[in-house]
Amino acid sequence: MILGTVKGTIVSTRKCSNLVGFKLLLIAPYYGDKSNIFVAADTIGAGIGELVLITTDNTTQYALDKSAPIDAFVVGIVDAPPQEIK
Amino acid sequence: MILGTVKGTIVSTRKCSNLVGFKLLLIAPYYGDKSNIFVAADTIGAGIGELVLITTDNTTQYALDKSAPIDAFVVGIVDAPPQEIK
Amino acid sequence: MILGTVKGTIVSTRKCSNLVGFKLLLIAPYYGDKSNIFVAADTIGAGIGELVLITTDNTTQYALDKSAPIDAFVVGIVDAPPQEIK
Amino acid sequence: MILGTVKGTIVSTRKCSNLVGFKLLLIAPYYGDKSNIFVAADTIGAGIGELVLITTDNTTQYALDKSAPIDAFVVGIVDAPPQEIK
Amino acid sequence: MILGTVKGTIVSTRKCSNLVGFKLLLIAPYYGDKSNIFVAADTIGAGIGELVLITTDNTTQYALDKSAPIDAFVVGIVDAPPQEIK
Numbered sequence: 001m002i003l004g005t006v007k008g009t010i011v012s013t014r015k016c017s018n019l020v021g022f023k024l025l026l027i028a029p030y031y032g033d034k035s036n037i038f039v040a041a042d043t044i045g046a047g048i049g050e051l052v053l054i055t056t057d058n059t060t061q062y063a064l065d066k067s068a069p070i071d072a073f074v075v076g077i078v079d080a081p082p083q084e085i086k
Numbered sequence: 087m088i089l090g091t092v093k094g095t096i097v098s099t100r101k102c103s104n105l106v107g108f109k110l111l112l113i114a115p116y117y118g119d120k121s122n123i124f125v126a127a128d129t130i131g132a133g134i135g136e137l138v139l140i141t142t143d144n145t146t147q148y149a150l151d152k153s154a155p156i157d158a159f160v161v162g163i164v165d166a167p168p169q170e171i172k
Numbered sequence: 173m174i175l176g177t178v179k180g181t182i183v184s185t186r187k188c189s190n191l192v193g194f195k196l197l198l199i200a201p202y203y204g205d206k207s208n209i210f211v212a213a214d215t216i217g218a219g220i221g222e223l224v225l226i227t228t229d230n231t232t233q234y235a236l237d238k239s240a241p242i243d244a245f246v247v248g249i250v251d252a253p254p255q256e257i258k
Numbered sequence: 259m260i261l262g263t264v265k266g267t268i269v270s271t272r273k274c275s276n277l278v279g280f281k282l283l284l285i286a287p288y289y290g291d292k293s294n295i296f297v298a299a300d301t302i303g304a305g306i307g308e309l310v311l312i313t314t315d316n317t318t319q320y321a322l323d324k325s326a327p328i329d330a331f332v333v334g335i336v337d338a339p340p341q342e343i344k
Numbered sequence: 345m346i347l348g349t350v351k352g353t354i355v356s357t358r359k360c361s362n363l364v365g366f367k368l369l370l371i372a373p374y375y376g377d378k379s380n381i382f383v384a385a386d387t388i389g390a391g392i393g394e395l396v397l398i399t400t401d402n403t404t405q406y407a408l409d410k411s412a413p414i415d416a417f418v419v420g421i422v423d424a425p426p427q428e429i430k
Contacts, residue, residue, distance in 0.1 A: 010165075012165060015139070016162065037089075048171060058402070062319075070148075094256045098249060180427055207376065317404065
């Protein structure tokens with residue numbers, strides 16, 4: 001999974017019907033190139049600036065009540081910034 | 087999902103039968119390396135220059151009426167350019 | 173999907189039985205780093221130098237008559253080089 | 259699969275219910291860019307500093323007792339650092 | 345699919361039970377960045393230094409007798425180094 005920081009939201013009025021009800025978050029990767037912002041769907045309620053854990057590709061489906069065309073999904077809000085050993 | 091800008095269309099006369107009926111759009115990533123243009127299928131009717139939301143890999147299938155060999159699909163047209171906090 | 177140019181073929185005598193019958197093409201990406209050549213399976217009959225459209229990962233399976241361990245498949249031959257707006 | 263070194267753990271109190279029971283490890287790739295740290299779920303009990311083998315995307319599911327939104331999973335602890343021929 | 349050269353093997357004593365019986369090969373990409381070594385499972389019997397064809401992600405499953413948490417699998421041994429047109 002990827003650690004990322006919530007940088008904002010996007011709004012799409014014309015969208016697939018099974019995307020209705022998801023918040024669409026702009027996510028900057030916490031590690032690697034932070035400019036590679038992507039969009040993750042969220043139902044947990046992550047706020048701007050929070051650090052979140054995201055799963056990708058088809059594994060998103062196992063977090064959903066029913067299938068949806070979502071390749072990145074917020075599966076957790078991280079309690080504290082990670083501390084990696086060197 | 088990926089935010090991208092519609093840069094054009096491509097035409098393929100000899101193609102898989104289950105690709106018939108999809109518009110094939112050239113998409114430049116909005117974030118990251120904009121020269122990494124790829125092709126996404128579309129049924130919403132996104133126009134040249136519009137900003138779209140794209141899902142990838144097998145999750146495209148959840149936006150389709152029936153399965154098709156499509157690894158990038160336009161799932162929404164974005165209302166306004168994203169505003170990311172710094 | 174990815175646009176790529178057919179650069180050659182490869183031959184593999186010792187291979188999985190369900191790869192028999194596919195042509196294995198060397199493909200150079202049309203956009204991005206052209207040196208990142210990969211192999212795509214083909215049944216359409218794309219020739220050397222032709223520009224093709226390729227789908228990846230598990231979505232290849234929707235173009236096949238029966239499942240095969242193929243993560244890149246030629247789903248169309250492109251009629252003309254793409255013209256992207258700037 | 260990817261070889262990676264365990265660099266720490268992360269804690270997420272608010273998370274998907276089917277992530278409960280997995281240890282969430284920070285993993286630095288052994289090959290390639292070691293700064294591209296990602297998170298893998300673990301049930302084997304890999305410790306900090308250990309070298310592990312990770313599978314990704316939907317193939318993680320074949321190592322689980324039941325489906326979970328996990329796109330990277332520790333499938334083995336490597337006995338000794340790899341020795342690649344030049 | 346990816347062309348790669350077999351650079352060695354890895355041994356993992358503590359591993360998922362459904363990885364037992366697979367040889368785990370270190371693979372260097374033939375094209376692109378050769379330092380990005382990864383691990384592929386093998387049952388064909390590829391030897392050190394041989395050039396192999398590898399499929400990735402969930403498509404590996406179509407080469408297996410039963411599902412296993414493997415995201416890269418050797419599906420063929422290539423007869424001769426590829427000759428790409430310029």
